[in-house]
Amino acid sequence: MTVALKANQFEYKALYKPNQLIYGLGQTAVITGWTVKQAIALHLHTSEYAVIGQLYSPTRGINLLIRNLLYNPHVRFLVVLNATKEDKNAGAGECLLDFFFHGFEEGVSDNGLPCWVIRSNIPGYIDIEVEKSALEQLRESVKFASAKSIADAVNQAKSYALEETLPAWGKKLEFPLSTVQPSILPGPRYGHRIEGKTIAETWVKIIHRIKTTGTIRPTGYDGQWQELIDLIAVVTDEPEDFYFPEPNYLPIDRNFLQEYISQILDDAPYQEGVKYTYGQRLRSWFGRDQIEQVIQKLIGEIDAASAVMNLWDVKDHDKGGSPCLNHIWLRVVDNELSLTATLRSNDMFAAWVANAMGLRALQQHIRDDIAKRSEYDLKMGPLITISQSAHIYDDTWSNAEQLIQKQYAAICRKIDYNDECGNFLIEVDQGKIVVTHTTMGSGEVVGSYFGKDALTLIREICAASPSIRPDHAGYLGMELNKAAECLKIGKQYVQDRK
Structure with a gap:
């Protein structure tokens, strides 16, 4: 039986990522960035918001968010929360606000396709199929505000809810969404090994392997991914200051990296709405500083096979939001320090490069501290990541294809003929x-x-x-x-x- 809505209640229907949103009956959309959406919903009545959702990436998320707003013209207010270091580092909320502040222009995306480019210092794109007039009408019709804390966002949403109910600014608008369906070659699903001198080289090889032989499966996030299971990536010679190609085709830059390294190396106090950082899990989550523990372990027993750091909490099974990075193991062989990390779920296109560089920085930190506090002057050995679910989301398939076309052949030409087998x-x-x-x-x-x-x-x-x-x-x-x-x-x- 359909329940009739009151005159001042509205129903938000998402065309994209519907299972990732919290729905209300009001006229305000609240975008929480990296802050968990439930932290906002907890303080609001359903009549005070239309929808609450998280926005992680400007290049991946804004396009679908804008399409959802166009399909729900009853949304007349927008609150964008930029509360954490992760929000500032990703820049998604800033880019979204720039869309409403400064607009957009015709251009090309980072994979060379025509699109609407948001006028922002943060790269953000909207499909060219979305009519310009519809985007301009959306910008003119939605009142927006930026929030710096959960309390600020809640107060702003409540303030908008007190304003007079406004009519929808137009009809529901839906535009075709182009998709890329990959061609898949036969190959093993389980157990893969890829090696490269640098993280950049290894990343391109990883993307090629997944795109050519990965299995397409539905995700728990309203879409599909292409996946390989148990992919071992070995990086042998990443320089201490990190290699960034010129022009940079990696999904991160040096500014982002510095902030990300801090999230792995440094502890972080508890903050409402923030699940955790890797640094918090390593430094204080279990009541011990695990980074300090492995340094002391190796100084006292350089051949130890038990220099282990664990990020998985058994409580993660119950509450959700469990860390993707689960286990880190340090090992010294022939005066060489290697680091092996296990990630249960790994977005190989958008996240693996940052994961790998952050882990390499942790490896370097441990090597340097051992050198300062003991007689051991260890060489930097390989970085190994074991991605149990190594996947690429469908909204980056086109970007992955472009990366392979532009970079894979050139990397294959740089062949090192040395084979460890002899x-x-x-x-x-x-x-x-x-x-x-x-x-x-x-x-x-x-x-x-x-x-x-x-x-x-x-x-x-x-x-x-x-x-x-x-x-x-x-x-x-x-x-x-x-x-x-x-x-x-x-x-x-x-x-x-x-």
Whole structure:
């Protein structure tokens, strides 16, 4: 049975992300940024707001938010909360306010597609399919305010609720939303390993792997993602001051990074509406400073395998909002400090680069503190992340495709031919193909293979060294085939000679 609404009550219907919003019966939309939306709803009656929702990203979230507002013209007031360091760092609330303050103009998005660009220092885009006149009408029809605290936002919403009920500014407007449906190649779903010298290089490889072989699944956030399960990323040589390509195609810049590193290294006091920061979980959440603990652990026992930091609280099962980063492990091998981090759920397009750089900064901090307080002068080893759910949300598929087109081929051309599995020397001797397996550094002989059939030999080599690089295995297959042909026709074989 449908319940009739009172004359001064309205019904908000979201076209996009409907399950991520809190609905009321008023005329004010409250945008909470990184502050949990329930922290605002707790202090308001449903008649005092139309909808309450969080806005994390200007490039991903504003477009859908604007589309929802166009479909709900009864919303005549807007409150934007910018209360936390995360809000200021992301800039989503600032960009949204700039849309209403300064407007927009025609331009291109960061993936090169035509769009409406918000006049703001923070990049923000609206689909070009949305009519300009509709956007201008929305700007003229909605009264807006910025809030710096939960109390400020609540008071502003209550103030708007006391104003005279206004008629809807127009009809419900809906515009087509273009989507990119990826082409998927067959490949394993579980267990992947990707390695790169820098975080930037590794990120492009990760995005390519997910976009080409990832499984498309529905998310719990009103959309889809493309996902691989248990993706191991190994970064071997990230410089101390971090590598940012020029022009910068990463989803973060140096200013954002400095703020983000603080969220990992520094403790944070409890703040209403803020779930946690990683730094808070590491420094004080469990009553102990875990970063200090692992430093002392390694100084006292440099070979320890128990330098562990944990961010998961068993209470997270009950209350929701659990941290994506769950477990950090430090290990010293051959005077080299590595850091391995496990993330249960990882947005690989928008979040992994910041995650990786923040973790690298934590690794450097621990290495430096050990050096200051002991005789150990450790080298920086690799950073390893294990992303149990490594995914790309559907609203970034187009950006991911553009990234791959522009950057992946160039990265693949920068091939480092060193394979940790070693080198293989191929000769033809006494009517047989002879393959000698040596170590990469010292050239120590660790194995030999003999035969006349190239396919049999490459299968034996790959069975004995299953971690051999795919391009190395392909090269060996071609060289062994050449050796086999030379053997058949009695021609001299020389490795790497055409």
